[in-house]
Amino acid sequence: MTSPTIPADLEAWCTANDQRALDELFAFLRIPSVSARSEHKVDCATAAQFVADRLTQIGFTTSVESTPGHPIVVGEWRGAGSDAPTLLIYGHYDVQPAEPLELWTSPAFEPTIRDGRIYARGSVDDKGQLYLHIKALEAHLATRGALPVNVIVLAEGEEEVGSVNLEAFLEREQTRLACDAVVISDSTMFAPGIPSILSSLRGMAYLEITVQGANGDLHSGMYGGAVVNPAMALARILATMHDRDGRIAIPGFYDAVRPFPDHVRAQMRELPFSDEQMMHEVGVTALGGETGYTTLERLWTRPTCEVNGLLSGYTGEGAKTVLPAHAMAKVSFRLVPDQDPAVVASLVDAHVQRVAPAGVTVHVEHLHGGRPWRADLQGPIIEAGKTALEAAFGRAPVITGEGGSIPVVGDFERILGAPVLLMGFGLPGENAHAPNEWISVENYQRGTRAAAALYEEYRRHHHHQS
Amino acid sequence: MTSPTIPADLEAWCTANDQRALDELFAFLRIPSVSARSEHKVDCATAAQFVADRLTQIGFTTSVESTPGHPIVVGEWRGAGSDAPTLLIYGHYDVQPAEPLELWTSPAFEPTIRDGRIYARGSVDDKGQLYLHIKALEAHLATRGALPVNVIVLAEGEEEVGSVNLEAFLEREQTRLACDAVVISDSTMFAPGIPSILSSLRGMAYLEITVQGANGDLHSGMYGGAVVNPAMALARILATMHDRDGRIAIPGFYDAVRPFPDHVRAQMRELPFSDEQMMHEVGVTALGGETGYTTLERLWTRPTCEVNGLLSGYTGEGAKTVLPAHAMAKVSFRLVPDQDPAVVASLVDAHVQRVAPAGVTVHVEHLHGGRPWRADLQGPIIEAGKTALEAAFGRAPVITGEGGSIPVVGDFERILGAPVLLMGFGLPGENAHAPNEWISVENYQRGTRAAAALYEEYRRHHHHQS
Numbered sequence: 068m069t070s071p072t073i074p075a076d077l078e079a080w081c082t083a084n085d086q087r088a089l090d091e092l093f094a095f096l097r098i099p100s101v102s103a104r105s106e107h108k109v110d111c112a113t114a115a116q117f118v119a120d121r122l123t124q125i126g127f128t129t130s131v132e133s134t135p136g137h138p139i140v141v142g143e144w145r146g147a148g149s150d151a152p153t154l155l156i157y158g159h160y161d162v163q164p165a166e167p168l169e170l171w172t173s174p175a176f177e178p179t180i181r182d183g184r185i186y187a188r189g190s191v192d193d194k195g196q197l198y199l200h201i202k203a204l205e206a207h208l209a210t211r212g213a214l215p216v217n218v219i220v221l222a223e224g225e226e227e228v229g230s231v232n233l234e235a236f237l238e239r240e241q242t243r244l245a246c247d248a249v250v251i252s253d254s255t256m257f258a259p260g261i262p263s264i265l266s267s268l269r270g271m272a273y274l275e276i277t278v279q280g281a282n283g284d285l286h287s288g289m290y291g292g293a294v295v296n297p298a299m300a301l302a303r304i305l306a307t308m309h310d311r312d313g314r315i316a317i318p319g320f321y322d323a324v325r326p327f328p329d330h331v332r333a334q335m336r337e338l339p340f341s342d343e344q345m346m347h348e349v350g351v352t353a354l355g356g357e358t359g360y361t362t363l364e365r366l367w368t369r370p371t372c373e374v375n376g377l378l379s380g381y382t383g384e385g386a387k388t389v390l391p392a393h394a395m396a397k398v399s400f401r402l403v404p405d406q407d408p409a410v411v412a413s414l415v416d417a418h419v420q421r422v423a424p425a426g427v428t429v430h431v432e433h434l435h436g437g438r439p440w441r442a443d444l445q446g447p448i449i450e451a452g453k454t455a456l457e458a459a460f461g462r463a464p465v466i467t468g469e470g471g472s473i474p475v476v477g478d479f480e481r482i483l484g485a486p487v488l489l490m491g492f493g494l495p496g497e498n499a500h501a502p503n504e505w506i507s508v509e510n511y512q513r514g515t516r517a518a519a520a521l522y523e524e525y526r527r528h529h530h531h532q533s
Numbered sequence: 534m535t536s537p538t539i540p541a542d543l544e545a546w547c548t549a550n551d552q553r554a555l556d557e558l559f560a561f562l563r564i565p566s567v568s569a570r571s572e573h574k575v576d577c578a579t580a581a582q583f584v585a586d587r588l589t590q591i592g593f594t595t596s597v598e599s600t601p602g603h604p605i606v607v608g609e610w611r612g613a614g615s616d617a618p619t620l621l622i623y624g625h626y627d628v629q630p631a632e633p634l635e636l637w638t639s640p641a642f643e644p645t646i647r648d649g650r651i652y653a654r655g656s657v658d659d660k661g662q663l664y665l666h667i668k669a670l671e672a673h674l675a676t677r678g679a680l681p682v683n684v685i686v687l688a689e690g691e692e693e694v695g696s697v698n699l700e701a702f703l704e705r706e707q708t709r710l711a712c713d714a715v716v717i718s719d720s721t722m723f724a725p726g727i728p729s730i731l732s733s734l735r736g737m738a739y740l741e742i743t744v745q746g747a748n749g750d751l752h753s754g755m756y757g758g759a760v761v762n763p764a765m766a767l768a769r770i771l772a773t774m775h776d777r778d779g780r781i782a783i784p785g786f787y788d789a790v791r792p793f794p795d796h797v798r799a800q801m802r803e804l805p806f807s808d809e810q811m812m813h814e815v816g817v818t819a820l821g822g823e824t825g826y827t828t829l830e831r832l833w834t835r836p837t838c839e840v841n842g843l844l845s846g847y848t849g850e851g852a853k854t855v856l857p858a859h860a861m862a863k864v865s866f867r868l869v870p871d872q873d874p875a876v877v878a879s880l881v882d883a884h885v886q887r888v889a890p891a892g893v894t895v896h897v898e899h900l901h902g903g904r905p906w907r908a909d910l911q912g913p914i915i916e917a918g919k920t921a922l923e924a925a926f927g928r929a930p931v932i933t934g935e936g937g938s939i940p941v942v943g944d945f946e947r948i949l950g951a952p953v954l955l956m957g958f959g960l961p962g963e964n965a966h967a968p969n970e971w972i973s974v975e976n977y978q979r980g981t982r983a984a985a986a987l988y989e990e991y992r993r994h995h996h997h998q999s
Contacts, residue, residue: 070688070854075539082721085799089977093622097792103850103851103852103853104849104851114699147975155535158770163853163854164744164849166847166848166849167750170749171751216625225901228851228852229852255755259897269754271854273852273854275852276583276786281816281817282706282815282816283815283816283964283967283968283969284633284634284636284657284815284963284966284968285815285935285966285967286964286966286967287736287837287839287841287865288737288867288935288936288938289721289832289935289937289965290577290815290832290833290936291824291832291837291839291865291867291936292831292832292837292839292867292936293811293820293821293828293832294811294817294820294833295817295820296813296820296840298840298841298842298843298862299771299774299775299838300838301838301843302768302769302771302772302840302843302862303768303772303775305765305768305769305773306768306769306772309765309769310689316883322958323730327787341740345658345759345760349734349746349747349748349749349751349756349760350747350749351746351747351760351761351892351893352891352892353761353891353892354759354760354761354892355759355760355761355890355891355892356758356759358760362759364757365744365758365759366755366757366758367694367757369758370758371753371758371764372765373757373758373765373770373848374762374764374845374849374852374857375754375764375846375847375852375854375855375856376752376845376846376848376853376855376857377764377767377843377845377848377860377969378843378844378848379840379842379843379847380840380841380842380843380863381632382569382843382844382861382863383569383570383628383630383632383862384569384571384844384865385569385570385694385900386569386694386695386741386841386865386900386901387569387740387841387842387863387966388629388737388739388841388865388937388938388966389966389967390839391840391841391842394840394843395848395936396764396768397846397847397848397852397853399753399757399852399854401753401758402756402865421681424819425818425819426817426818426819426821427817434851434852435852453663453973457714466547469754469755470752470755470757470758471577471754471755471853471854472727472753472757495755498749499752499755500750500751500752500853500854500855501749501750501751502749503749503754504751505828509980512706525807529703531911
């Protein structure tokens with residue numbers, strides 16, 4: 068059995084166009100399409116139009132669909148005929164906020180190559196991984212004048228704020244978006260040179276907890292010791308969320324958790340992973356988490372509770388003796404099958420209200436949520452992905468899990484009835500939601516080739532199965 | 534026994550000059566002398582010069598003394614002769630930061646009278662209470678050409694940042710500052726119309742606790758559950774500081790606490806105080822604190838631990854799935870006799886290091902501290918204060934405690950060997966360290982008269998005792 072390779076004409080076109088593929092991505096990355104910030108609404112629209120324009124230029128029929136939030140771009144190419152399968156490629160053009168800006172070595176929205184990496188907000192999450200598909204589609208259309216399968220490209224602008232309008236859009240446009248498989252490149256490879264197929268994602272319930280005490284800030288000397296301190300109350304509430312073993316201590320939290328199959332856990336334990344290397348990478352002297360699980364199991368197969376932000380009282384230079392009027396925490400829970408974000412949010416709310424002391428009022432707002440997901444690891448799109456990745460990277464992919472969330476994956480499967488292939492090209496340490504986000508130039512280019520190969524392999528594997 | 538009154542000539546001068554006393558105070562209040570913020574260094578110098586200029590104008594010999602921080606103003610009038618006692622009047626020209634600015638009804642540094650109150654940062658703490666002494670001194674000098682006692686005015690600019698340079702200044706200038714008593718107006722009356730002598734102050738140890746995790750912000754999905762979250766670690770550390778009864782659970786914390794005498798506690802229990810009224814005033818439905826004590830005992834006689842500020846991770850609009858690299862809490866402890874701030878700071882540090890989880894490093898910085906204080910309630914300055922307050926307010930003062938701190942009070946007693954009279958004119962609800970700080974116009978004016986009477990009464994009581 069010979070190793071698969073990238074077809075020569077596609078490879079030649081990609082090589083001839085690698086520089087242009089970088090230049091175009093850089094233009095895309097310069098648009099500060101931060102979906103969480105209302106002041107960037109116009110930038111999100113600009114990024115959507117950028118994607119639509121590029122798809123139109125390579126031969127797609129495109130539309131930019133309004134939503135109550137940021138627009139959704141749909142590009143369609145239906146020239147493969149009705150006996151060919153239809154592949155839907157999903158990605159997102161929005162990015163995380165770039166703050167704290169002062170920690171970026173080069174500006175967040177001025178892409179810069181250093182040491183073989185493209186540094187910019189959105190480089191890996193997800194503009195780079197979306198755009199490499201556009202280049203792969205162009206490779207086919209420019210070289211052969213056609214794609215091997217029918218293709219729908221769907222790019223949204225609200226992934227970083229919970230894809231709040233996508234589910235309704237999928238429901239409404241079910242017929243137009245009907246497809247045989249979905250491919251998403253918005254994840255990381257296990258390690259450099261090791262292509263990966265992601266078999267599970269954690270879901271999320273992202274909450275904002277506010278504790279209100281007095282009707283205004285008070286002097287901590289004149290009232291301290293008698294008026295309940297909302298910042299201390301918040302700390303005590305947060306401290307009830309885990310027990311001593313790192314398990315989440317919110318009643319009912321684990322009720323819906325369905326354990327990962329033993330063979331999946333066995334595969335995970337075979338992956339080359341070093342706690343020491345992770346500790347070195349992030350700069351800590353010990354890891355933590357739930358007892359009884361390996362680090363990869365903690366990251367991929369177990370739910371978590373994390374504080375994402377804290378704010379109360381005086382946080383400037385020096386000392387101010389204030390008893391704050393309120394305190395805020397952003398708290399997110401990563402979820403595993405079959406936990407439901409809305410159920411988790413209401414369990415947390417009930418718990419928080421139960422443990423809150425008299426003298427303060429606590430409000431829990433569910434900012435956004437997404438369901439967890441686990442793949443059925445078989446069928447033509449999975450087989451095509453394996454072959455395409457091996458062709459592009461020279462070795463067969465490994466099967467991984469991931470701690471992050473792509474909340475829409477489950478929606479695609481449920482609403483469109485199509486299996487999802489998660490074929491990502493990020494790498495550990497890529498700083499996806501932090502300063503100095505990057506994607507490796509090599510992975511951007513190999514990813515383009517893997518995508519180009521995928522479309523062809525999918526036609527072949529689908530045909531075999533039909 | 535007739536009730537004491539304000540001498541007619543002083544009263545007449547005060548009445549004729551009440552409007553000018555307000556105008557001059559307003560000019561003082563317009564100077565944003567925020568000692569905690571380096572950008573206001575020039576404003577602090579301007580405020581110091583303002584005090585010096587006014588003292589010079591009324592006949593004092595003044596100097597503005599440099600310190601490593603903000604300057605100290607010393608004004609001297611020695612014309613009463615060597616058989617007259619010397620009174621040192623202490624106040625501070627610096628103010629708390631005014632943030633959050635948007636919660637002020639009128640601008641923090643544009644004094645505005647509404648409903649008989651002067652609203653401005655520093656109006657009550659302490660510019661108004663310092664300046665009424667300057668007007669009272671002027672009343673004597675303008676009316677009689679002399680003061681009944683020798684007077685030293687000492688105004689510092691670092692009270693709100695812990696008077697970090699005052700102790701060394703007192704030590705160095707012991708001879709020049711030698712005096713028979715110290716009077717400080719930087720406290721509140723028990724209630725409107727009830728003049729008060731403050732018999733105890735809590736001390737303070739103000740700490741900043743920082744928890745450092747990874748070397749940068751991480752994606753909470755990709756690392757959450759394995760890398761220890763500094764914000765959650767901080768919450769859990771803070772939650773260990775109190776037990777279920779509201780007692781501070783730091784080993785050794787209460788070792789140095791000397792209980793208040795029973796007769797002082799009995800006096801406190803006789804003061805008209807309503808928990809319901811305090812709850813209404815600050816807008817809460819329950820009070821909290823250490824079990825086994827009344828609210829006034831909690832505020833005046835017991836040490837506390839308060840969170841003054843919290844900051845970590847993402848605190849902006851919407852959701853950001855970040856696992857923060859670090860988290861910060863400003864935490865202050867109010868202390869009672871004979872707790873020592875440095876000892877408390879080191880007990881807290883040891884406790885925090887003991888309870889901190891592996892995987893984060895915790896740093897405790899002692900930002901500033903002050904010793905607690907309890908008065909010896911006898912002697913000429915106390916007797917003079919009682920008479921002067923009764924003359925100005927028409928009723929005898931009550932003896933109170935206070936939850937706040939004036940760290941230097943103990944220093945004055947210790948270094949200068951002189952008893953301290955705390956005769957304050959603030960009122961409950963004055964928002965001393967919060968938006969919409971105010972002093973009542975009536976108390977500013979009665980305070981001026983009380984101060985004018987005090988100097989004379991002090992000469993008289995001192996003479997009787999000599």
